[in-house]
Amino acid sequence: DAKTTQPPSMDCAEGRAANLPCNHSTISGNEYVYWYRQIHSQGPQYIIHGLKNNETNEMASLIITEDRKSSTLILPHATLRDTAVYYCIDRTSYGKLTFGQGTILTVHP
Amino acid sequence: ETGVTQTPRHLVMGMTNKKSLKCEQHLGHNAMYWYKQSAKKPLELMFVYSLEERVENNSVPSRFSPECPNSSHLFLHLHTLQPEDSALYLCASSQDGASKVDTQYFGPGTRLTVL
Numbered sequence: 001d002a003k004t005t006q007p008p009s010m011d012c013a014e015g016r017a018a019n020l021p022c023n024h025s026t027i028s029g030n031e032y033v034y035w036y037r038q039i040h041s042q043g044p045q046y047i048i049h050g051l052k053n054n055e056t057n058e059m060a061s062l063i064i065t066e067d068r069k070s071s072t073l074i075l076p077h078a079t080l081r082d083t084a085v086y087y088c089i090d091r092t093s094y095g096k097l098t099f100g101q102g103t104i105l106t107v108h109p
Numbered sequence: 110e111t112g113v114t115q116t117p118r119h120l121v122m123g124m125t126n127k128k129s130l131k132c133e134q135h136l137g138h139n140a141m142y143w144y145k146q147s148a149k150k151p152l153e154l155m156f157v158y159s160l161e162e163r164v165e166n167n168s169v170p171s172r173f174s175p176e177c178p179n180s181s182h183l184f185l186h187l188h189t190l191q192p193e194d195s196a197l198y199l200c201a202s203s204q205d206g207a208s209k210v211d212t213q214y215f216g217p218g219t220r221l222t223v224l
Contacts, residue, residue, distance in 0.1 A: 032210055043111070043199050043215035044152070051210075096165075097213060099152040 003027070004088045009104040012082075018075040020103050022088030025069040033064065034097065035073050037084040037105075044087065044099075047073065078107045112136040113216035115200050121222045124190060130219050132183040132200030140206030141183040142213065143175060144199040152199065158183060159206045190223045197221075 005023040012018040024033060032051050036044040048055055048062045050071070055062045061074040075082055087102040112135045122128050134141065143155040157165035158177040172194075174186040183200055197220055201213040 034212070041197065041218070041220065043113075043201075043217050045111070046212050046214060049210070049212065096154060096157075097152075098154075101151060 003090055003098070004100055006086070006088055006100065006103045008101065009106070012075075012078045012105060012107050014080060014107055014109050015077055018073075018078040018082065018105055018107065020073040020075075020086050020088075020105065021070065022073070023070050024088065024090050027068055027090045029068075031090045033062070033071050034089045035060070035062065036087045036089065036097075036099075037082075038087070038102070039081075039084045047086075078105075080107050080109070083107045111214045111216065113200060113202055113214050115198075115216040115219050117219060118217065119220045119222075121224065122187070122190065123224050124192070126190075127186070127188040129187065130185040130198055130200075130221075132185075132202075132216055134181055134183075134200075134202035134214075134216075136202055136214065138202040138204050138214075139180050140203045140211070141177060141180070142201040142203075142206075143183065143185055144201065144215075146197040146199060146218075147193075148196070156185075157206060164206070187221075190221075192223050195221055195223045 003026050034049040035047040038044045050062045064071045085102040114133050116131045140159045144152045146152045155169045156175045161177045176184040197218045199218045200216040203211045203213045
């Protein structure tokens, strides 16, 4: 079972920042937090991952709390194409990504 | 484009048919995975291969038979499936599968319908 919890759905206006929270209170010290997204009926797309420090790439920023019990994925300027299911995942064991239900993000005009 | 391709993209088969799903990765990775995504359910890991050796089989029924002839290709052979096996089947690859910092890249999936 996934060890992360996310809100089931969120809305965001186009052009605004989308902030997607994730709770991973049982994460251990050497487990990374990964974020993927899945646009309807397509394969999941890797977004970003982090351990302790905040991370940024061309797609998003990842803010991890100091106690590592939660994180926030930030899409700085959401577009309609960012509408998708967003998954927050903590790596548990060899090769295993355990996907939960994720957050359905809807970006509206 | 993630560098992972899957064929066919859509497949309809009867319960007595035998078919195969194909996955190819162009990323130079050593680990490959099959996942299943049924309607309204999270992705479920089915099989993991590392350096062409199967390292995980998540209690998948024997009517699903994986094959990894080399590190770039992965097959899922299907026979005598049931309608409840209808799902999106996703292939993924990663550098080695052993590290906790080992990003998996997914293909577009094969939408399977079993009649």
